[in-house]
Amino acid sequence: MKALDTAQLQALDREHHLHPFTDFKQLGEEGTRVIERAEGIYLWDSNGNKMLDAMAGLWCVNIGYGRKELAEVAYEQMQQLPFYNAFFKTTHPPAIDLAKLISEVTPAHMNHVFFCGSGSEANDTVFRMVRRYWDLKGKPNKKTFISRINAYHGSTVAGASLGGMGYMHEQGDLPIPGIVHIAQPYWFKEGGDLSPEEFGIKAAQALEEKILELGEDSVAAFIAEPIQGAGGVIVPPETYWPEIKRILDKYDILLVVDEVICGFGRTGHWFGSDYYGLKPDLMPIAKGLSSGYLPIGGVVVGERVAETLIEEGGDFNHGYTYSGHPVSAAVAAANIRILRDEGIVDRVREETGPYLQKRWRELADHPLVGEVRGVGLVGALELTNDKAARTRFDDKGSTGTLCRDFCFNNGLVMRATGDTMIISPPLVITKEEIDELVEKARYCLDLTAKELGVI
Numbered sequence: 001m002k003a004l005d006t007a008q009l010q011a012l013d014r015e016h017h018l019h020p021f022t023d024f025k026q027l028g029e030e031g032t033r034v035i036e037r038a039e040g041i042y043l044w045d046s047n048g049n050k051m052l053d054a055m056a057g058l059w060c061v062n063i064g065y066g067r068k069e070l071a072e073v074a075y076e077q078m079q080q081l082p083f084y085n086a087f088f089k090t091t092h093p094p095a096i097d098l099a100k101l102i103s104e105v106t107p108a109h110m111n112h113v114f115f116c117g118s119g120s121e122a123n124d125t126v127f128r129m130v131r132r133y134w135d136l137k138g139k140p141n142k143k144t145f146i147s148r149i150n151a152y153h154g155s156t157v158a159g160a161s162l163g164g165m166g167y168m169h170e171q172g173d174l175p176i177p178g179i180v181h182i183a184q185p186y187w188f189k190e191g192g193d194l195s196p197e198e199f200g201i202k203a204a205q206a207l208e209e210k211i212l213e214l215g216e217d218s219v220a221a222f223i224a225e226p227i228q229g230a231g232g233v234i235v236p237p238e239t240y241w242p243e244i245k246r247i248l249d250k251y252d253i254l255l256v257v258d259e260v261i262c263g264f265g266r267t268g269h270w271f272g273s274d275y276y277g278l279k280p281d282l283m284p285i286a287k288g289l290s291s292g293y294l295p296i297g298g299v300v301v302g303e304r305v306a307e308t309l310i311e312e313g314g315d316f317n318h319g320y321t322y323s324g325h326p327v328s329a330a331v332a333a334a335n336i337r338i339l340r341d342e343g344i345v346d347r348v349r350e351e352t353g354p355y356l357q358k359r360w361r362e363l364a365d366h367p368l369v370g371e372v373r374g375v376g377l378v379g380a381l382e383l384t385n386d387k388a389a390r391t392r393f394d395d396k397g398s399t400g401t402l403c404r405d406f407c408f409n410n411g412l413v414m415r416a417t418g419d420t421m422i423i424s425p426p427l428v429i430t431k432e433e434i435d436e437l438v439e440k441a442r443y444c445l446d447l448t449a450k451e452l453g454v455i
Contacts, residue, residue, distance in 0.1 A: 006046040009034045020155075033408070038065035041426045041433055043413065053413045054423040054437050059229060059261045060292035063338050064428040070293045070331050077330040086115070086324045095324035098333045102285075102300060105270045105336065109279065112306040115298045115324035119260035120154025122284035122297040123223075126256055127158040128318050129282065130221045133254070133305050136312045142220045145256075146210055148184045152230035153223065153258055153284075162223055165231075180214070182206040184228060185236035188371045188382050188390055200237030208247045221254035221281070226272025229261035232420040233380035235373045241276045254281040254305070260297070261378075264288030265339055265427050268349030268376035275375065281305050291335045296328035344427050348376050355431050359438045360423075366445050367454050368399075377429065381421040381441075383448075392419050393452065403448040410447070412440040 004012070010031040018024060019032070034046035041064055043051045056062060077094060084092055095115065103111040114129070116122050127145070134142040145162060147153070153162040160168045161175030164184070169175055185203040187196045194202065211219050222244075228234035248255050257280035262272030265288065269275045273283065282305060286297030301309070309316060322328070339345055353376040360379045364372045370384030383400060385393045393399045400416030407414040415422050425437065449455040 006034055007031075009046060040064050040066060041429050049411070051408070051411050051413050052425075052433065052437055052440065054425045054441075055413050055415050056424050056426045057292045058287070059266075059424045060287035060290075062264055062266070062288040062427045063291045063335060063344065064426040067291075067293075067338065069338070070291075070334055073330050073334045074294065074327050077327045081326050084326060085321060087319065091324070092326050094326040094329035094333065098324070098329040098336075101333050101336050102289075102298070105264075105340070106283065106300050107271070107273055107279065107302075109303045110283065110300045111303070112301045112310075113298045114301065115296065115329070116320050117295050117322045117325075117328075118154070118297045119258075119284055119286035120156040120159040120297075121320060122260065122286055122299050123153045123159040123162055123258065124156050125299045125318065126221075126223070126282055126284055127162065129299065129301070129305070129309070129316070130254055130256070132313065132316060132318075133308055134220055136308050139217070141218055143178050144214055144219050145179045146207060146214075146219060146222045147179060147181050148224055148228070149181045150184045150186065150231040150234070151181075151223075151225060151228060151258075153225075154260075180210060182210050184231065184234060185240045186228075186232070186234045187237055188373075196237040197239045200239035201243050203236070204240050204243035204247065207244060208250075211247070211251055211253065216251050216253070219251070219253050221256050222248060223256035223258060225258045225260075226262045226267070226276055226278070227375060227378065229378075229422075229424070230417065232417040233374065233378055233422045233424075235375055235380075241278065245278065256280060256282045256284070259283045259300075260286045261424070264291075264336070265345035265348055266376055266378055266424065268345065268353040270345055289335070290328060290332040293335065294325075294328040294331045295322075296325065296332050339427070348427050352427075352429060352431065352434065353377055356425075356429075356434050356437075359434055362438065363442060363445065366442065366449070368403075368445055368449050368452075374423075377427055378424045379422065381445075383419040383421065385454075399448065399452065402451060403444055406444040406447040406451075407440070410440060410444055412437065412444060414441060414444070 013032050014028045036046050037044050043053050099113045102113050147162050149164040151164040153159045161179045164181040183206045187199045191199040257273050259271050263285050267275040281302045283300040290296050361372045368383050369381050370387045371382040373380050397418035400419040404416035
């Protein structure tokens with residue numbers, strides 16, 4: 001494309017490009033932000049403005065921008081075998097290599113992978129694979145999935161239905177049948193007078209109550225993110241997951257742990273399941289699998305499900321043209337080796353994760369901040385007009401939007417989910433860059449508070 005200025009690019013975008021999760025009319029009126037290049041943890045837009053990307057793209061650029069090794073791997077693979085499918089008893093070396101690598105970094109009981117193109121496709125695959133498993137086990141009535149309110153599991157029909165976001169369900173008559181939702185472990189918003197520990201137990205026990213209501217013989221699986229990402233980086237109280245594990249051990253129900261965001265080092269462990277000591281039956285993966293350099297996703301399958309599908313299943317009539325795409329698989333394998341060989345996940349656990357959490361929690365003294373939380377290299381700030389009461393300025397998220405816009409205008413990409421500000425920077429961020437991130441966040445909180453008349 002001939003070099004165009006920002007206005008020309010915005011005009012073309014407005015005329016031809018429909019963006020995801022976007023008010024098309026509003027974006028056309030305001031003009032889109034045009035990102036032209038990136039390096040490390042920084043982005044530059046078409047006007048030359050530099051921004052610290054505290055969201056790692058969309059929770060995914062774990063090894064940072066500009067790793068030429070991945071471009072070289074993609075180029076070499078495109079020359080050798082740019083595409084072939086995995087249908088019809090066929091495979092290729094990149095898919096084999098990647099599946100083996102994934103089995104080496106996932107929990108010990110998980111040694112098989114079904115590849116797809118995204119996290120949404122991964123959760124569509126989960127939906128079908130779980131139901132197929134129970135059919136093979138002679139329990140075809142075990143169809144219902146239990147998920148959580150405000151969870152995010154993608155935006156395809158099955159993914160959006162498994163998720164618990166009401167504004168998504170309002171479009172398209174969702175959720176589809178066979179999916180129900182229970183309370184989320186969101187203490188700041190919903191804990192009331194309970195301590196976090198008490199609330200964690202209560203939120204977990206909603207699972208058992210729902211199982212008993214539906215009947216164990218009709219419940220197929222419980223699906224949950226280790227830490228709810230798009231819902232607002234909701235870190236469950238320490239009592240939550242142990243109680244969930246107790247309940248699931250009691251009943252014959254599969255555990256699906258959605259690792260699309262937490263996977264590949266975000267918590268300082270390879271997976272959120274490692275951090276919380278979980279033993280999932282299935283793990284949807286994507287995002288950090290390739291650090292976003294090429295689209296790829298998958299479902300890592302535990303022993304009991306995999307053995308049933310292999311030994312008893314016959315044809316599994318499900319798959320995608322790009323399942324295990326050779327170029328995407330080769331890049332993902334190179335990405336995993338970088339994460340492993342450069343000790344990036346270990347560094348998050350031992351050095352940069354603890355440092356970010358220490359610096360991040362310093363923002364708790366800000367007059368707008370009602371709670372600070374996080375794990376590893378993911379964090380959230382709750383904006384409030386009353387720290388003790390944990391209340392909001394309004395119910396429309398406009399305070400978060402105001403803060404987010406101040407961030408963009410001052411060189412920081414920090415996302416707003418309602419009035420919750422969230423970060424998920426590249427795993428290669430340094431201590432000095434963490435200092436910059438926190439200083440910019442405080443400055444933008446100050447601008448927001450001044451605009452609201454708080455300071």
